[in-house]
Amino acid sequence: MVLLVVGLALLALVPAGAAYFDQPFYVDLLRRVMIFAIAALSLNLILGYGGMVSFGHAAYLGIGGYSVAILAYYGVHNGFLQLAVAIGASALVALLIGAISIRTSGIYFIMITLAFTQMLYFLGISLEEFGGDDGMALAARSDFAGLIDLGDSTAFYYVVFVVMVVFLYLIHRIVNSRFGMVIRASKSNEARTRAIGYSPYPYRLVAFVIAGAMCGVAGFLLVNHTAYLTPDFMHWTRSGEIMFMVILGGIGTAVGPVLGAFVLLLLEDIISGMAGFVGQHWQLFIGIFLVLVVLFAKRGLAGLLPGARRDG
Amino acid sequence: MAEPLLDVQGLVKGFGALRATDGVTLDVRPGETHAIIGPNGAGKTTLIAQLSGDLRPDAGRIRFAGEDITALGAAARSHKGLARSFQITSVYREFSALDNVALAVQAHAGHSFRFWREARRDDALRAPARAILDEVGLGSRAQVLSANLAHGEQRQLEVAMVLATKPRLLLLDEPVAGMGPDESQRMVRFLGTLKGRQTIVLVEHDMDAVFTLADRISVLVYGRIIATGTPQEIRANREVRAAYLGEEMDA
Secondary structure, three states: OHHHHHHHHHHHHHHHHHHOOOOOOOHHHHHHOOOOOHHHHHHHHHHOOOOOOOOOOHHHHHHHHHHHHHHHHOOOOOOHHHHHHHHHHHHHHHHHHHHOOOOOOOOHHHHHHHHHHHHHHHHHHOHHHHHHOOOEEEEOOOOOOOOOOOOOOHHHHHHHHHHHHHHHHHHHHHHHHHHHHHHHHHHHHHHHHHHHHHHHHHHHHHHHHHHHHHHHHHHHHHHHHHHHHHHHOHHHHHHHHHHHHHHHHHHOOOOOHHHHHHHHHHHHHHHHHHOOOHHHHHHHHHHHHHHHHHOOOOOHHHHHHOOOOOOO | OOOOOEEEEEEEEEEEOOEEEEEEEEEEOOEEEEEEEOOOOOHHHHHHHHHOOOOOOEEEEEEEEEEEOOOOOHHHHHHHOOEEEEEOOOOOOOHHHHHHHHHHHHHOOOOOOOOOEEEHHOHHHHHHHHHHHHHHHHHHHOEEHHHHHHHHHHHHHHHHHHHHHHOOEEEEEEEOOOOOHHHHHHHHHHHHHHHEEEEEEEEEHHHHHHHHHEEEEEEEEEEEEEEEEEEHHHHHOOOHHHHHOOOOHHH
């Protein structure tokens, strides 16, 4: 808890520090990291607490991104409206994908969520009007009627920061509520859960929809961050990356996904920036690191923190 | 005679060539403890699984409190008042004993689409759960992670979770399986305190437990019930002796 507060306080100071040292690049970098942390947090709700290994979570980054970019393309720049559409569309897609996928389990669930996301990916490629394979520039950043200016790097940073903190808290509430106890129980022992009188399906489906909607918000933020939309938002390697963040940080831990996003993306940034062999083959070194964490830290990086315990 | 609480007619369940349940007809009267015994492989667990709704029978009919429940799944039957314990301990290992029971209470306290209040601070769930843990003798172990409970304690927890669903009929699948003699005696004593208050179907290998607790006994052999009667009648039944009981009966 203390570590969490200290960590968040440090993050809150980043824009000031970056300005002081005249390194605005770090504001951009950490903003991107936090957007992925939000996506990872949402995946952790269903993967970590619900036991649903969705290998298609990037779909909602895409839906959120396309919602903003398409509305902007047609001249609708109202950020509130764009956000509402991003959330609504993501929730709806999650409802459709979840309604079918959650009837399966195990490897079939992994494959079917992957398949749906690949369909959306290829749908994105086929949309010539919106740039097809190449994607398109975002016509303008979401406009919040002078309330917040996402064009201001620091203001945007704090928007992302606040969303991340709010989602951390929301998910903490959800997983400890009656609802959260049911999805965690269903993950732990499904036969027992049915025997005491629960039907896990509707609870899992609602969790799936919540996670999709939350990730849609991350998509909304991401397209404003990159100011450019491509179908790669939904590429399966993206889904894999988000899943890695969750596993690396600690499945089913409150702050694990945030930790995972930070460590993975910052390492990527550092190693790929190195000169020579290491920099050229940075993915190899990231891979070795991931294998070591999975082998030796069963509960991820969050499990290594002093005073660490599972949320529950 | 009172209308049976559970009325099973001509139940059949096959796995390939094997008929694990081969035309079982059985009635359980309100308030009685009805034991089902039989040698290994007689089909006891398959039968329980069909009664609890975990397995769908190929043929036959199950009526509970006058209502046909043959087509209902496990969760729906739990809400009708049928509760099962598992032969192989089946608890939420990463939750505390109290959490386990509170989850069972919660399952019967309306829907669980409640997203905000912390379930662990919800007295409407915690208080009844505590009371049930006290009742089964696990009160002092409430906060222990159930994975860290001794085997016997996990069996007690199983029973506590079953009771927490406020069942009208308990299906207990070998509640003293794998227990030491002391634990086993304690469990039998506890189940004895439920007698009369609860209707119980008891599947059990331990003959001491069966003859202590049962009002009636049905003997299952090769998927068929070959005899049903009071403990005295079952002891005296030649067919049962021949098929199964032998030395245990003489002891």
